[in-house]
Amino acid sequence: MSNTVQSPVIELKDIHVHHKIRGGKLFSPRLVKAVNGVDFAVSRGETVGIVGESGCGKSTLASVLVGLQEPTSGTVLFQGEPVGRRNAAARKSFGRSVGVVFQDPATALNPRMSIMDTLTDPLRVHGIGTAASRRAKALALLSVVGLPPSAASALPSQVSGGQRQRVAIARSLALEPEVIVADEPTSALDVSVRAQVLNLLTDLKAQLNLGMVFISHDIQTVRYVSDRICVMNAGQIVEEGDAAQVFDTPSNDYTRTLLGAAPALLEH
Numbered sequence: 001m002s003n004t005v006q007s008p009v010i011e012l013k014d015i016h017v018h019h020k021i022r023g024g025k026l027f028s029p030r031l032v033k034a035v036n037g038v039d040f041a042v043s044r045g046e047t048v049g050i051v052g053e054s055g056c057g058k059s060t061l062a063s064v065l066v067g068l069q070e071p072t073s074g075t076v077l078f079q080g081e082p083v084g085r086r087n088a089a090a091r092k093s094f095g096r097s098v099g100v101v102f103q104d105p106a107t108a109l110n111p112r113m114s115i116m117d118t119l120t121d122p123l124r125v126h127g128i129g130t131a132a133s134r135r136a137k138a139l140a141l142l143s144v145v146g147l148p149p150s151a152a153s154a155l156p157s158q159v160s161g162g163q164r165q166r167v168a169i170a171r172s173l174a175l176e177p178e179v180i181v182a183d184e185p186t187s188a189l190d191v192s193v194r195a196q197v198l199n200l201l202t203d204l205k206a207q208l209n210l211g212m213v214f215i216s217h218d219i220q221t222v223r224y225v226s227d228r229i230c231v232m233n234a235g236q237i238v239e240e241g242d243a244a245q246v247f248d249t250p251s252n253d254y255t256r257t258l259l260g261a262a263p264a265l266l267e268h
């Protein structure tokens with residue numbers, strides 16, 4: 001399943017994200033350790049799955065990976081360099097090198113922006129190309145995700161849920177990232193289109209030699225797409241390994257519980 005795996009594009013070292021919760025008048029304040037000492041790396045050409053139950057810290061980890069959240073402590077490395085110590089230009093290039101696909105394209109896409117504008121906007125914001133070349137690139141992106149050129153003039157609400165997620169995936173590719181972070185990308189979709197979107201992500205990863213971080217509460221889905229799996233529980237990675245090995249011979253009790261609770265194998 002994997003292409004040539006290279007040195008990590010993004011590496012996290014001993015990442016902690018803690019939130020202080022005020023208790024108000026009745027309760028004392030408490031600390032939520034959303035992510036509690038995580039090491040993680042993703043390279044081009046591999047899909048790394050992160051799986052765990054709701055509240056285990058997956059989305060918080062995703063927001064650190066894409067630069068939306070500063071960790072309380074720990075180091076984020078981009079191409080081997082600590083992101084925090086680099087200049088604004090380097091942070092921008094980190095931002096450009098990591099594409100994001102969220103769970104629900106209905107909320108992730110601007111409902112008032114045509115699909116053409118949705119796809120040209122990241123290029124415009126980064127000052128890339130002319131209006132004509134941006135439009136050409138948007139049409140190429142539509143083709144890459146299997147949508148016809150006629151979709152360009154539609155609003156997100158005028159296409160189906162699966163097509164909307166294809167648009168969100170196309171947008172994530174607009175800046176030619178090295179890594180895509182997909183946080184529950186199929187959970188909000190009809191069961192009938194989930195496998196198509198998973199296959200699209202897997203195909204794109206192979207064609208473009210992307211690094212892919214695939215986050216889901218559903219271990220069967222993670223198994224289907226991943227080369228490597230990290231199992232998260234209570235803010236920590238409790239098991240990590242080759243997907244088949246984690247799935248077939250889990251070494252951690254929590255992984256076994258997740259597998260025991262999983263429904264029948266995803267059909268594909």
Ligand SMILES: Nc1ncnc2c1ncn2[C@@H]1O[C@H](COP(=O)(O)OP(=O)(O)OP(=O)(O)O)[C@@H](O)[C@H]1O
Nearest residue numbers: 019032033034052053054055056057058059060061
């Ligand atoms: N901004 C915040 N302030 C306080 N607590 C937070 C904040 N963000 C997340 N948390 C808490 O941190 C923990 C991890 O949340 P996170 O959303 O990362 O988990 P998750 O595994 O992605 O779960 P889900 O799939 O339900 O989103 C949870 O207990 C959550 O309530």
